[in-house]
Amino acid sequence: MDFALTPEQHQLQNSVARFGREYGDFAAWRRMVAAGHAFDTGNWRHMAELGWLGIAIPERDGGLGGTPVDTMVVMEGIGCSLALEPFVSSCVLAPALLAGAPVAVRETLLPGIAAGEVFVTLAQAEPNGRFDLSHVETIAVPHGGGHVLTGIKSHVMDGATADWFVVPARTRGEMDDTDGITLFLVAADAAGLVRENMRGPDHRHNARLTLDGVAATALLGSLHDGLAVLERAVDAAIAARLAEAVGAMDALRDMTLDYLKTRQQFGVAIGSFQALQHRMVDISTACEEARSMTYQAVLSLSLPRLARRRAISAAKARVGQTGMFVGHQAVQLHGGIGTSDELAVSHYLKRLLMIDLSFGNADHHRALFTLAEDSLALEMAA
Amino acid sequence: MNLDFTPDELQFRDEARAFFAANVSEGLRARVRTGTRLEPAEYIQWQKTLAGHGWAAPTWPAEHGGTGWSPTQYYIFESESARADAPQQYHQGLELIGPIIFTYGTPEQREKYLPSIRSSDHWWAQGYSEPGAGSDLASLKTRAIRDGDHYVVTGQKIWTSYAQVATHMFCLVRTDTTVRKQAGISLLLIDMKSLGIRVRPILTLDERHHVNEVFLDEVRVPVADLLGEEGKGWSYGKVLLDRERGIACASGLRLGQYVRVVKDCARGVRVGRKSLLDTAIFRDKLAQIEIEMVALEYMGLRTLADAVAGLDSGPRASMLKIRWSELLQRITELWVEATGYDAANFALIGSNQGEPLSGNMPHPVMSYLHARVTTIYGGSNEIQRNVIARRSLGL
Ligand SMILES: Cc1cc2nc3c(=O)[nH]c(=O)nc-3n(C[C@H](O)[C@H](O)[C@H](O)COP(=O)(O)OP(=O)(O)OC[C@H]3O[C@@H](n4cnc5c(N)ncnc54)[C@H](O)[C@@H]3O)c2cc1C
DSSP, rough: OOOOOOHHHHHHEEEHHHHHHHHHHHHHHHHHHHHTTTTTHHHHHHHHHTGGHHHHHHHHHHHTOHHHHHHHHHHHHHTTTTOOOIIIIIIHHHHHGGGSSSSSHHHHHHHHTTTOOOOOEEEEEEEETOTTOOOOOOOOEETTTTTEEEEEEEEEETTGGGGGEEEEESSSOOOOOSSSSEEEEEEOTTTTTEEEEEEOOOOEEEEEEEEEEEEEEEEEEEETOOOOHHHHHHHHHHHHHHHHHHHHHHHHHHHHHHHHHEETTTTEEESHHHHHHHHHHHHHHHHHHHHHHHHHHHTTTSSSSSHHHHHHHHHHHHHHHHHHHHHHHHHHHHGGGGGTTTTTHHHHHHHHHHHHTTTTHHHHHHHHHHHHHHHHHHHOOO | OOOOOOHHHHHHHHHHHHHHHHSSSSHHHHHHHOOOOOOOOHHHHHHHHHHHOOOOOSOOOOOGOOOOHHHHHHHHHHHHHHTTTTTOOOHHHIIIIIIHHHHHHHHHHHHHHHHHHTTTTOOOOEEEBBBBSSSSGGGGGOOEEEETTTEEEEEEESSSSTTOOOEEEEEESSSSSSSSSGGGEEEEEEEETTTTTEEEEEETTTTTTTEEEEEEEEEEEGGGEEEEETTOOOGGGGGHHHHHHHHHHHHHHHHHHHHHHHHHHHHTTOOOOOOOEGGGHHHHHHHHHHHHHHHHHHHHHHHHHHHHHHHHHHHTHHHHHHHHHHHHHHHHHHHHHGGGGGOOOOOOTTTTTOOOOOGGTTTTHHHHHHHHHGSSSSSSSHHHHHIIIIIIOOO
16 A cells, blocks of 8 residues: 655646746635636646646657546646646546547547647536536537437537537437437537637636537447536546645645734634634644545546445545535635635635536535445445 | 414514515515525615504614514514515615614714614614724724814724615714723714715625725714713623624524525436435435524524523524524535535626526525624624623633
């Protein structure tokens, strides 16, 4: 057993930390979101130059062919500096979704993603589907040798800036069937596609898509059984997201601890009050718990499906909860100033709120965890 | 022990119910029902509606233009108000300074200020907290130096709610630096139009402008606007302590409005073939909150009964504030949870800004974020716990 990073990963961690120090300035962040930008394109270019955008892309496709641990190291840094760059969607989720795509598609998109020039995201969630990956009402019908898609994708993470969408659509069966889901590649400027852009409380730029007979550019993987690929890609994305949460939580812990030591009330540092000391201890414990859970999730990505599903859902549920606890308490212990938009604290809370929501909340993942548990038990019995 | 209202109280309940049915406009009701926080202009309008009916000041004695109601009548009024999705009255003038003015103010001050608090022609802001004096309010530094028949006030206030619309600010200032901290504090009634006042907005985490920094630079305040005696400002807050019981109890009643909002939201959310409201897990969470609200309501009622009987209810006002704020946070969290992925849509970008967003956004997230401040303002929950431990448990 070994939770240590390799020397190369250490190096990556150092360079992520340096990047955070140089580019993670909160005042600049506020100016950027006030100007209505989705993220800092300069940062993105720089990340591309450092090779990070290709970490999860195989070498044969122009990437670095890194491991989930490498991705984790980068995501922690992103979480720590509140970066809004669409790393998870374009650089973790998309490469995994494109794993079974035709060579021509991979050749067009993956090197571009690694170079930071192409943005791809997943358009999965539908108005009546809540968090369920197999709920697909959007239909794809054969047309002129390809497919045309009709339906609504109600929450597309980073969708406002994407050039391409990976769209799960139904090619047969009923709306909740696991079979009959096929992944398609759709261009953002395709005819019949209407995109409404929205920003989150965390200032991420998302979108809602309405597809009305939109011609797909390509079919990704095999017809009717896209769900397995989708699920695996989402699990990898969740693991990356959780690392972001850990980075954000650690940042909040450090800020709060620092504040407890410097803020004076009643003639003493507020950190001398035992009630706050205990709360601070709970915050630190929550950070440790979240980190442990995230390691567990990252290391599970290579396991067989049920074991992986169990691990990912356990981590998603628990990191969400501990993240919210740390976010809430960091605001509380800062008092009034913690509620100000001018301080980073509440922005981390909002980010953690959105992370808790992304790919399904704790309730959803508790249910998935139970499902995986039960299936594993059945497997054992058999 | 019984829970029965008297025939008179029942009659009053019917009267209140009829009043709210007739006077809450559909627009206002919809705003409250969707959990939208009101703008100052809407608070003012609602206050004027109440004033038109003689119900401007439900907690004030009749001699000061209040309704002179018993605590039970006030409770009935508030529960009918909540039931009808009427807004709560804005409290800083009515509950935080009005009672101090009628208890300690001069006849001239009562004459000058009380009617316009009731009619809401004046909007009062509370200028207590300072950058260095939050929980430790007694260490405030804003100085007031006597100069003839004026005080010259210099200093800085922070987190001043609605200073941007306020006509007046009741302000704790230091008039004596040579005595014990609390003994050097006085309470001034300051006209916000006075020269030397600058208000700087602070956006809060819900991206709204409620609070401000207020800079005072040699602001001249007539001595006639000193409330009570110089150096006694700190002690006047104690008249509010008893009154807080009623307010805390009334706020508890408002949580029911959020339960309705959350239920409406969950009813419209599909989880497969069911509505979210029909899933066991969501129902269970909602039930837990509703059960705790019943406990809060009965804590409130017992406190109220003590007030009617003239008894000291010990730490219960602090306990009510703690439980109310925590429950408000949980119910708004549940609202965001019910909203699902819609919670990620805080605002439209681009040309269609201003169009309605699905899931009643951004109200769930705004309410949730704003609820975070309720465990901080008005004496943080940590401070409330300290008060209970010290004053009533003797720890
Ligand atoms: C939205 C909002 C509106 C407000 N409106 C007004 C207003 O209109 N007028 C006004 O005057 N003020 C207003 N306030 C200010 C509010 O009353 C203060 O924020 C509050 O008293 C806390 O003070 P502080 O912010 O300086 O935090 P601090 O006192 O610095 O507290 C920081 C943290 O330390 C904790 N703490 C402090 N002392 C102790 C202790 N002894 N034991 C344990 N824990 C402790 C606190 O609970 C908090 O968690 C408002 C605040 C907010 C957020």
